[in-house]
Amino acid sequence: MNEIKILWVDDEIDMLKPHILFLEKKNYNVTTCNNGQDALDMFDKESFDIVFLDENMPGLSGLETLSEIKERRSSVPVIMITKSEEEYIMEGAIGSKIADYLIKPVNPNQILLSLKKNLDHSRLVSEKTTLDYQKEFRKIAMDMAMVNSYEEWVEMYKRLIFWELELEGIEDQSMVEILESQKAEANSQFGKFIEKNYEDWFEPKADKPVLSHNLFRELVVPELKKKEPILFVVIDNLRYDQWKAFESVVNIHYKQEKEATYFSILPTATQYARNAIFSGLTPLEMEKKYPQYWKNDVEEGGKNLYEA
Structure with a gap:
């Protein structure tokens, strides 16, 4: 030095x-x-x-x-x-x-x-963060092999995003590459979990996460019942990791009282997932209930023309 x-x-x-x-x-x-x-x-x-x-x-x-x-x-x-x-x-x-x-x-x-x-702040933070992730790496790998519910996947995802943000500015890029490999493995395992469980989530009494079509009913309606003014903001295609990246900017102006997660329906594309949020319906239910507005992928015209 x-x-x-x-x-x-x-x-x-x-x-x-x-x-x-x-x-x-x-x-x-x-x-x-x-x-x-x-x-x-x-x-x-x-x-x-x-x-x-x-x-x-x-x-x-x-x-x-x-x-x-x-x-x-x-x-x-x-x-x-x-x-x-x-x-x-x-x-x-x-x-x-x-x-x-x-x-x-x-x-x-x-x-x-x-x-x-x-x-020495940057160097000290980098060294400590690298050491902490090295300790956490094995635990994440072991826990990932045991994940078997949507709640556990939410927690696993949050842990991976936490380390992604922590490692963002460190000097040792090899740690970033190791984390990327863990995220890739998590994506693969999560994909298999979705394939196995997704259809069951649409059964009436299934143990399921909040999905796009019941998000408003489950998370927004309880707030409306408090009879207080509510501003409901939907940011298209915003993932949890993107939210965490700019959360601190929002917190300058607003106090966060609660944070909840939900799972998008499949396909996650705007015309399906966002329409499901505002209508409270699955794509199949939308097609059946409003055939005059529904457009299939092979048909011309937009699927988001009647959101308002």
Whole structure:
């Protein structure tokens, strides 16, 4: 690993000598400064990987120095260290995109943790995720061989999607390839499970998952009975893994109270599955009940013209 260069700015820098020696023993290169203006001059002349910045200094304050640093090189992480616990100072620092905020007195291990969190985060996460998946791999393989119900397949799928998202950004692509092979095996086994059980799910008293044609009745109608406004949004062709990929974006604006899964009918194509959701009918039932609207694949015309 290349030597990490730290710029530490504090008007009481001499009192931090033990912390600096601690970091130097860990092979960090620490440059010190006791005021904001000199720090900016050093920052202009040298390339630093990270900055430790005291908030309360004579002359240029910590927040003013932070603003100048961000104007020069916004990508360099700045960790603010302060005695103050005033909320407005914290908010100002966070608003200026600091990487971390530490309250004095700080101990050397706090400093080290903040360094690792900001400079080694990707590597550490990658290594830990790889190790965790290696431990989970055998258990997933063993559990997959024992799956024998739709509930167990739902849980297996969720586990595989969890690891797919976890491994998405890691450096060791061999782990991604191993997961892909597990997913391929799961797809094969799930296909056999569907072939064996799918027809039985249409029997009146069968133990079955929520399917497209009973989704509205099973999951939406109970919400309507609460007599509260409901917005029912259907996103065409959205799989569970795709939902998990952007779930965090939605959660910024909405609080998730419940999450449920359902199985699409076959074929999963829009004209069958989506029509089944809105009508509450299977394709065969739609054809029998509304022959004037139903179009077979060999016939011209769309099958989704009467959804509204």
